[in-house]
Amino acid sequence: MSEYLFEMRQIVKEFSGVRALNGIDLAVRPGECVGLCGENGAGKSTLMKVLSGVYPYGTWEGEILFDGKPLRAHSVRDSEDAGIVIIHQELMLVPQLSVAENIFLGNEIRKYGGVMDYDAMYAKAEALLTRLKLKDVNVAAPVMNYGGGYQQLFEIAKALAKNARLLILDEPSSSLTSSETDTLLSIIEDLKHEGVACVYISHKLEEVARVCDTVTVIRDGKHIVTKPMSEMTTHSIITAMVGRDIENLFPKVDHDIGEVIFEAKHVTCWDVANPNRKRVDDISFEVRRGEILGIAGLVGAGRTELVSAIFGAYPGRYEAELVLEGKPIKIRSPEQAIKAGLSLVPEDRKRQGIVPLLGVGDNITLATLSHYAHAGQIDRQAELQVVEAEIKRLRVKTASPELAIMGLSGGNQQKAVLTKMLLPGPKVLILDEPTRGVDVGSKYDIYKLMFELAGKGVAIIMVSSEMPEVLGVSDRVLVVGEGKLRGDFKNAGLTQEQVLAAAISHAAEGPAHAA
Amino acid sequence: MQSQQIQQLFVRYKILALLIAVAIIWVFFHIKTDAAFVTPGNLSNLFRQMAITGMLACGMVFVIIAGEIDLSIGSQLGLLGGVVAILTVNQGWGTWPAIGAVLVLGLLIGALNGYIVTKLRVPSFIVGLGGMLAFRGIVLYITGSSTIAPAPDNLITIGQGFVPPGVSVWIGGLIFLAMVALTARRRVRRGKLGLTQAALWIDILKMVAIGAFIFGFVRMLNDANGIPIPVMILLGLLAVFTYVSTQTVFGRHIYAVGGNMEATRLSGVNVARVKLVVFAIMGLMCAFAGIITVARTGSGSPSAGTGGELDAISACFIGGTSMRGGSGTVYGALIGALVMASLDNGMQLMDVDNSWQMIIKGVILVLAVWVDVLSGSNRNG
Numbered sequence: 001m002s003e004y005l006f007e008m009r010q011i012v013k014e015f016s017g018v019r020a021l022n023g024i025d026l027a028v029r030p031g032e033c034v035g036l037c038g039e040n041g042a043g044k045s046t047l048m049k050v051l052s053g054v055y056p057y058g059t060w061e062g063e064i065l066f067d068g069k070p071l072r073a074h075s076v077r078d079s080e081d082a083g084i085v086i087i088h089q090e091l092m093l094v095p096q097l098s099v100a101e102n103i104f105l106g107n108e109i110r111k112y113g114g115v116m117d118y119d120a121m122y123a124k125a126e127a128l129l130t131r132l133k134l135k136d137v138n139v140a141a142p143v144m145n146y147g148g149g150y151q152q153l154f155e156i157a158k159a160l161a162k163n164a165r166l167l168i169l170d171e172p173s174s175s176l177t178s179s180e181t182d183t184l185l186s187i188i189e190d191l192k193h194e195g196v197a198c199v200y201i202s203h204k205l206e207e208v209a210r211v212c213d214t215v216t217v218i219r220d221g222k223h224i225v226t227k228p229m230s231e232m233t234t235h236s237i238i239t240a241m242v243g244r245d246i247e248n249l250f251p252k253v254d255h256d257i258g259e260v261i262f263e264a265k266h267v268t269c270w271d272v273a274n275p276n277r278k279r280v281d282d283i284s285f286e287v288r289r290g291e292i293l294g295i296a297g298l299v300g301a302g303r304t305e306l307v308s309a310i311f312g313a314y315p316g317r318y319e320a321e322l323v324l325e326g327k328p329i330k331i332r333s334p335e336q337a338i339k340a341g342l343s344l345v346p347e348d349r350k351r352q353g354i355v356p357l358l359g360v361g362d363n364i365t366l367a368t369l370s371h372y373a374h375a376g377q378i379d380r381q382a383e384l385q386v387v388e389a390e391i392k393r394l395r396v397k398t399a400s401p402e403l404a405i406m407g408l409s410g411g412n413q414q415k416a417v418l419t420k421m422l423l424p425g426p427k428v429l430i431l432d433e434p435t436r437g438v439d440v441g442s443k444y445d446i447y448k449l450m451f452e453l454a455g456k457g458v459a460i461i462m463v464s465s466e467m468p469e470v471l472g473v474s475d476r477v478l479v480v481g482e483g484k485l486r487g488d489f490k491n492a493g494l495t496q497e498q499v500l501a502a503a504i505s506h507a508a509e510g511p512a513h514a515a
Numbered sequence: 516m517q518s519q520q521i522q523q524l525f526v527r528y529k530i531l532a533l534l535i536a537v538a539i540i541w542v543f544f545h546i547k548t549d550a551a552f553v554t555p556g557n558l559s560n561l562f563r564q565m566a567i568t569g570m571l572a573c574g575m576v577f578v579i580i581a582g583e584i585d586l587s588i589g590s591q592l593g594l595l596g597g598v599v600a601i602l603t604v605n606q607g608w609g610t611w612p613a614i615g616a617v618l619v620l621g622l623l624i625g626a627l628n629g630y631i632v633t634k635l636r637v638p639s640f641i642v643g644l645g646g647m648l649a650f651r652g653i654v655l656y657i658t659g660s661s662t663i664a665p666a667p668d669n670l671i672t673i674g675q676g677f678v679p680p681g682v683s684v685w686i687g688g689l690i691f692l693a694m695v696a697l698t699a700r701r702r703v704r705r706g707k708l709g710l711t712q713a714a715l716w717i718d719i720l721k722m723v724a725i726g727a728f729i730f731g732f733v734r735m736l737n738d739a740n741g742i743p744i745p746v747m748i749l750l751g752l753l754a755v756f757t758y759v760s761t762q763t764v765f766g767r768h769i770y771a772v773g774g775n776m777e778a779t780r781l782s783g784v785n786v787a788r789v790k791l792v793v794f795a796i797m798g799l800m801c802a803f804a805g806i807i808t809v810a811r812t813g814s815g816s817p818s819a820g821t822g823g824e825l826d827a828i829s830a831c832f833i834g835g836t837s838m839r840g841g842s843g844t845v846y847g848a849l850i851g852a853l854v855m856a857s858l859d860n861g862m863q864l865m866d867v868d869n870s871w872q873m874i875i876k877g878v879i880l881v882l883a884v885w886v887d888v889l890s891g892s893n894r895n896g
Contacts, residue, residue: 023677052527071757114850181756223593311781313780329550333780333785334781334782334783335783335784337783338782338783339783345783351775351777351778352775352777353776354775354778354840355770355771355774355775355779356774356775356841357770357774357837357841357842358770358771358774358841362770362771366767366771366782366784367782367783367784369764369768373764376763376764377762377763377764378762378763378764380704380762381707381708384708388708400710401710402710402711418780421782424783
């Protein structure tokens with residue numbers, strides 16, 4: 001019998017030839033909290049999907065032991081039956097159902113037949129919430145009456161109702177205020193004393209330092225280090241997370257940087273669902289002609305909201321003052337933004353970038369269709385000439401411009417979306433995660449294009465979660481954390497550690513500046 | 516893999532499968548009615564019956580491609596038909612001014628629906644459901660729930676008249692020549708741009724088939740006085756709608772909006788305006804259908820068009836329009852309308868009880884869409 005409640009040994013997971021996980025080890029003792037740290041894309045979510053049964057046994061290699069016995073989960077249900085419960089970053093509660101109904105969802109206490117035993121459920125829900133030190137909750141009221149902090153705790157109650165012995169928390173504090181986070185952390189402490197084990201995944205290293213006994217760092221799908229927290233510091237964790245030199249993936253070309261062409265002042269966005277919460281809090285910045293401005297930060301820091309507000313595409317309430325070439329401009333829709341000289345390549349290609357059923361060519365000309373039309377009638381010959389030229393220029397691999405774009409690889413789709421937004425001839429080009437899900441070859445092409453455009457005087461604003469990309473491409477780097485501007489660095493001798501430290505740093509420290 | 520090739524062929528030329536379905540239906544009814552179905556007189560009747568559903572389907576196919584739905588079109592048809600009857604019969608308007616006014620009114624009603632959907636952001640399903648009741652209520656109110664008759668003769672001619680046989684032959688010939696010219700131009704152009712061409716024999720075969728079809732169509736209808744005027748109007752609408760959907764910026768935007776509204780919006784397309792215009796066109800088509808209905812029956816009935824929305828929507832889905840929006844064709848929808856009209860006409864000839872007619876039409880609709888799903892052509896996203 002080993003000392004561990006739970007052990008993962010040498011986990012390997014491949015996606016069509018690409019190793020997302022390459023020999024990961026993770027072990028948790030009863031009553032212990034293990035912090036799992038890694039950059040965006042290091043393989044944390046994949047690992048969690050393996051361990052929670054989302055990827056069933058047999059689709060990955062390696063071994064999982066629970067209670068010393070091999071665990072072969074074929075579905076989430078199997079792993080939950082064993083006592084492993086995962087709490088996702090986005091809460092999985094049904095807002096209209098009551099607190100008790102949510103806690104027992106899929107796990108309802110029944111009387112005869114299918115009739116729910118509400119009395120028993122309410123009593124047990126109240127007992128669970130008392131255990132979590134929540135006293136003022138009406139378990140019969142709908143979940144949506146309660147704020148994010150409460151909802152996070154309801155999720156934990158739901159896990160406990162399933163007799164969870166291992167709780168996995170994925171970025172649990174990402175939508176919580178700091179006092180709510182405090183409550184959450186002290187409850188995790190209590191659960192540890194009761195013998196519940198935890199895996200705590202977070203970018204917020206102060207939280208990890210406070211609540212975790214052991215830290216495991218992974219990077220690029222590989223296990224880097226596992227040490228007791230007492231032997232680690234925030235700095236040593238960051239070093240382990242970053243840990244590599246930037247390979248020469250970036251065909252950096254010198255380009256002249258001119259005068260300020262675009263300014264965004266006091267950009268503020270309110271959350272769509274929770275109008276009191278600011279997703280972006282009074283951010284101002286400027287960008288120069290021919291400059292590549294990287295915007296770094298953690299996932300959910302408010303970067304996408306910031307750029308979509310500038311482009312007039314933010315779905316909720318927002319405010320922004322914009323100045324282009326010295327003149328104030330008013331943008332309330334993407335249509336106006338494109339007319340003014342702005343282009344945005346959105347983050348989520350499938351949802352916001354491509355029209356899957358339309359041809360590659362039709363997608364490429366979507367933003368500029370009226371350029372090839374007389375009195376509303378499309379001049380197909382003119383359209384196709386532009387399409388063919390663009391396909392050649394960006395090396396989009398497609399059998400025919402008429403092929404539906406959904407048949408192309410991610411990299412080629414991205415190139416098509418990119419060229420679509422370049423055809424209007426923007427003065428300011430905003431790229432949101434321009435290389436997400438893109439193969440190395442296409443990445444190289446996209447970077448080359450960016451330098452080419454910068455050389456022609458286009459100002460480029462690039463949001464990216466890939467630190468090497470931010471450092472390899474940008475002339476200047478803005479760091480956004482929790483909706484605020486946390487740093488503005490010239491990219492000369494800038495290190496990943498500096499950027500990550502600014503992104504993770506607590507708000508109290510104020511924005512970092514380096515000249 | 517012989518069967519797989521055949522499946523591929525049908526996925527690619529869905530229209531072929533539909534035409535075969537129509538042929539099977541026709542043969543079936545022809546046998547069952549002791550050769551009373553495929554006769555000039557009956558087919559002339561059938562196409563005339565189909566014209567109204569076809570007009571509605573033309574508008575509806577745009578609405579569905581744009582990712583919306585409009586359930587109020589049957590009531591819109593009733594209302595607009597009622598107005599044209601009142602204007603001509605009770606108010607003494609001339610036929611042409613009345614038609615003009617009703618077309619404008621239809622456009623406005625459609626635009627109102629579009630405004631509520633896009634600007635006030637009420638789901639189109641609800642707007643349609645509300646409009647279904649409200650518009651029907653207005654017809655009942657303005658007509659006093661009674662039929663308004665008799666419509667003036669020149670209005671009736673539009674519904675019951677024929678294009679003279681001589682002119683019909685010329686029109687048929689012109690359509691054929693236009694098809695040949697368009698295909699030839701397309702081939703030349705695609706050749707110049709180095710795009711993949713359909714094999715020459717396929718195009719020639721297509722032309723021969725179309726030629727034979729047009730010849731048979733005109734010949735058959737000429738044996739029964741010529742092409743009915745509503746059918747001629749429908750053919751005109753087919754040409755206009757096909758042109759708009761394949762050749763214009765607006766048409767491309769309809770497909771884009773229905774295929775991925777968010778991506779289209781972020782490409783700078785005013786998606787609200789596209790949808791609003793689509794609804795306005797739907798209203799215009801209701802006006803066409805309403806006028807023809809009054810002209811055919813010679814009276815404005817307060818119950819005209821009841822259930823018309825279901826026929827039009829069924830026609831679109833049978834014709835291969837995607838439920839989720841983003842794909843579909845006008846001619847497909849019209850063949851769908853032909854299927855529905857053939858079933859109606861055939862079962863009436865066979866004297867099938869009304870209850871059975873409804874059951875069979877319902878089953879055929881579900882069956883047709885199921886076959887479509889099976890063929891995998893709707894599997895995406």
